[in-house]
Amino acid sequence: MQKLGPARGKNKTTAWMAGALSAAMLLGTGAQAAFAAEQPEIEAQNVIILIPDGMGMDGTTLARWYNGGEALAMDEMASGLVRTYSADAAIADSAPAGTAFATGHKSHTGYVGVLPDKNTMPGLEAIASGDEKKPVANVLEAARLAGKSTGIIATSEIMHATPAAFSAHYPDRGNYDALSEQQVYAGIDVVLGGGAKYFTAEEREDGEDLQAVIEDLGYDLVKSPAELKASSSDKLWGMFADSAMSYEMDRNPEEQPSLAEMTSKAIDVLDRNEDGFFLMIEGSKVDWAAHANDPIGIISDVNAFDDAVGEALEFAKEDGNTMVIAVTDHANGGISIGDRATTGTYDKEPLETFIAPLLKAKLTGEGVEAKLATPRTNNNIKQVMAEYYGISDLTNKEVEAIRRADAGRLNGVIGPMISERAHIGWTSGGHTGGDVVLYSYAPNGQKLSGVLENTDIAREMASALGVDLDAVTKQLFVPAEASFKAKGAQVTTDDSDAANPVLVIKKGNNTLRLPVFKSVAEWNGQPVQLDGNVIHNGQQFFVPQDAVDLLP
Numbered sequence: 150m151q152k153l154g155p156a157r158g159k160n161k162t163t164a165w166m167a168g169a170l171s172a173a174m175l176l177g178t179g180a181q182a183a184f185a186a187e188q189p190e191i192e193a194q195n196v197i198i199l200i201p202d203g204m205g206m207d208g209t210t211l212a213r214w215y216n217g218g219e220a221l222a223m224d225e226m227a228s229g230l231v232r233t234y235s236a237d238a239a240i241a242d243s244a245p246a247g248t249a250f251a252t253g254h255k256s257h258t259g260y261v262g263v264l265p266d267k268n269t270m271p272g273l274e275a276i277a278s279g280d281e282k283k284p285v286a287n288v289l290e291a292a293r294l295a296g297k298s299t300g301i302i303a304t305s306e307i308m309h310a311t312p313a314a315f316s317a318h319y320p321d322r323g324n325y326d327a328l329s330e331q332q333v334y335a336g337i338d339v340v341l342g343g344g345a346k347y348f349t350a351e352e353r354e355d356g357e358d359l360q361a362v363i364e365d366l367g368y369d370l371v372k373s374p375a376e377l378k379a380s381s382s383d384k385l386w387g388m389f390a391d392s393a394m395s396y397e398m399d400r401n402p403e404e405q406p407s408l409a410e411m412t413s414k415a416i417d418v419l420d421r422n423e424d425g426f427f428l429m430i431e432g433s434k435v436d437w438a439a440h441a442n443d444p445i446g447i448i449s450d451v452n453a454f455d456d457a458v459g460e461a462l463e464f465a466k467e468d469g470n471t472m473v474i475a476v477t478d479h480a481n482g483g484i485s486i487g488d489r490a491t492t493g494t495y496d497k498e499p500l501e502t503f504i505a506p507l508l509k510a511k512l513t514g515e516g517v518e519a520k521l522a523t524p525r526t527n528n529n530i531k532q533v534m535a536e537y538y539g540i541s542d543l544t545n546k547e548v549e550a551i552r553r554a555d556a557g558r559l560n561g562v563i564g565p566m567i568s569e570r571a572h573i574g575w576t577s578g579g580h581t582g583g584d585v586v587l588y589s590y591a592p593n594g595q596k597l598s599g600v601l602e603n604t605d606i607a608r609e610m611a612s613a614l615g616v617d618l619d620a621v622t623k624q625l626f627v628p629a630e631a632s633f634k635a636k637g638a639q640v641t642t643d644d645s646d647a648a649n650p651v652l653v654i655k656k657g658n659n660t661l662r663l664p665v666f667k668s669v670a671e672w673n674g675q676p677v678q679l680d681g682n683v684i685h686n687g688q689q690f691f692v693p694q695d696a697v698d699l700l701p
Contacts, residue, residue: 186229186599191591193472193613194425195297196288197416197461198250198606200311201454202243203436203481204447206586211444211486211573212451214504222459223475226588228596231603233479233585236265236273240582243436244322246478246603247314251287251429253607253618261310261328262287262318263686282686284318286621288610289337290681292427294624295616298338298383298419299426302411304394304450305433306344308332311478315429318626318684326353326648330666331682333359333366338384339418339428341411345372345388355648360388374406377414385418387411396434396446397453399516408432409456416464425470427614430457438513439481442575443564446513447484458588465590472613474597474606475588483576491572498572506571509539514560525552538567625681629663629690632697652683652690656700663692672699 213221235245236255245256245265255273257265266281268274289299303312308328317331325347332340333348346352348359364370369382377387389405397407406414412430419426432454438446458475465471486503487495512520517537522529530551535541543551547566554562561578568575589597597609611618629652633640638656654661662671663683670677680693 188597188599188601188605188609189591189595191472191595191597191609191613192615193470193592195420195427195465195468195471196292196610196614197428197430197465197471197473198610199412199430199432199454199458199461199473199475200247200250201432201435201451201475201477202305202311203439203479203580204432204451204454204477204585205439205480205482205484205581205583207484207486208435208439208444208447208451208482209586211484211503211507212448212455214486214500215448215507216452221455222462223455223588226458226462226473226475226590226596227586228589229587229598230584230600231476231587231606232600233603234270234582237267237269239270240580241479241603242322242580243310243478244314247311249603250476250478250606251289251314252285253604253611254285255604257320259322260320261313261322263320282320282688284622284626284684284686284691286618286625287315288607288614288616288618289315289427289429290335290625291611291616291618291621292425292614293336294621294680295614296422296424297426297614298422298424299336300339300341300415300419300428301332301337301431302339302408302415302429303342303431303433304408304453305342305431305437306347306392307340307342307388308344308347309393309431309433311431311433312342312429318682318686320686326355327666329359330355330357331684333362334666334668334682336668338422338426339386339415340368341377341385341387341389341406341415343388343390343392343394346391348388357649373404374402374410377406377410380414383418383421385414393434393437396438396449396513396515398445398449398511398513399519407456408453409460412457412460416460420464420468425614427610428461430461432457435477436481438560438564439484440578441514441561441564442482442484442568442578443514443560444484444507444568444571444573445510446515446560446564448507449513462590470592472592472610473590474610476606477585478603480581480583480585482578483574483581485574485576486572488568488572488574490569503571503573506539506567507573510567511537514563515557517563518556518559521551527552534563538563540566540570623694625693626684626691627694627697629683629692629696632692633700636697636700638700650685652692654700659700661696661699663690663696665690668693670696670699 235241242258248256310322313328317328319327350358368384368386643651652663684691
């Protein structure tokens with residue numbers, strides 16, 4: 150009993166937690182490994198990862214009930230759990246969460262494809278001095294260098310956090326210029342999604358017309374479902390919206406393809422490579438709906454995502470040499486079937502209590518916005534909400550909230566209204582820190598299982614493809630200044646065009662010019678294709694090893 154003495158005078162649970170955290174920190178990476186079951190040795194020619202950004206378990210359950218209780222395509226793949234925390238926070242932002250899936254390294258909020266400044270969560274090893282914000286290779290880059298075809302798909306802007314994590318490197322997810330330029334020069338075979346305006350000179354601080362560059366690089370640039378279907382090119386870039394694509398429920402099929410259609414087309418193109426392929430697919434706007442506490446948007450895009458999973462799974466079963474992983478980067482919104490109003494009746498409420506109000510909705514809140522008159526009037530608001538949401542009992546306060554809602558923000562106003570009527574609860578308008586469901590399928594009936602770190606996903610995909618992420622990091626991201634100076638070269642930066650800096654290397658009569666965020670160098674006036682992009686992380690330049698090898 151005396152051993153408990155030090156805990157007296159303070160909360161014993163707090164004392165126990167402090168001890169547990171200290172022990173976990175002392176265990177280093179071993180503290181992480183203890184959570185994961187031993188995984189099977191999977192070999193696959195192809196890997197497809199599908200990410201329903203922000204999809205919590207109750208959102209999946211809600212979609213299943215909305216569909217009449219029928220199983221989802223991903224249900225048969227459910228195999229484990231994934232921990233979602235980042236390098237220094239219990240709740241992850243999409244940038245470090247995507248980076249963990251792509252590179253096998255946890256990172257900091259807003260950081261895409263680079264290491265954090267520090268690791269502070271229990272069980273993580275310290276970041277070596279000088280490695281802060283250092284770019285690290287992703288699975289897509291490793292697959293490309295191994296001779297495989299590669300692709301990324303998203304319903305957001307294609308340079309949004311998750312797709313960017315598999316195709317770019319920069320410690321600011323909001324720097325669309327830096328991320329999109331890297332994507333254009335990354336040698337990806339198939340790119341499908343939104344964000345068309347961010348590739349135009351008018352929208353870019355660097356003034357570059359990247360749509361023209363895309364076509365010059367040999368891509369078939371398509372902008373409609375008909376053009377997507379008709380394309381026979383092995384290099385395909387689809388831009389189907391100026392910014393994000395529509396929610397599936399609001400989608401015009403003449404203007405935008407579904408996520409499943411993009412998935413099917415990408416697989417068709419990438420599968421032409423006898424050496425195999427890697428494909429990342431994101432259902433981006435599940436997350437956006439959850440931020441808005443909009444159950445209709447969640448149902449809409451969980452179902453769209455599941456259709457894409459069905460396409461991938463059907464291919465994998467027929468192919469016999471493909472690994473498929475479906476896993477969200479984090480949950481969002483704290484959605485629950487049942488709210489405080491049902492506290493005393495939760496076990497007596499019929500399913501219709503929760504589902505019947507949702508079935509009346511024909512559009513998401515985002516889609517309803519286009520149906521409202523300009524300017525919005527009370528009568529018009531009531532008419533539109535009755536027609537498209539089945540809500541005929543709007544309060545004066547609700548009508549006024551809809552009338553005053555800013556453009557592009559209506560789902561965050563209407564979502565809570567239908568949630569209240571359907572008794573769908575929410576604890577947050579932001580991400581949450583719980584574990585998420587892992588869905589997996591691999592040849593010979595193999596599956597990943599147990600409780601995995603999000604970083605394990607990258608390592609398992611790399612292992613299945615037979616690639617080494619650490620070796621690729623060393624190949625693609627060499628500290629430029631130290632490496633070139635070690636060869637006796639002079640290193641300067643040409644900032645004459647401040648938005649398009651160029652690293653300039655001179656040795657004797659030789660001059661090497663390395664434009665930032667591009668993979669095309671200039672060696673003594675002649676273009677040279679490099680193995681990867683030149684990266685500047687805001688502090689220093691990193692270049693592929695073959696750029697260093699150009700100098701004698």
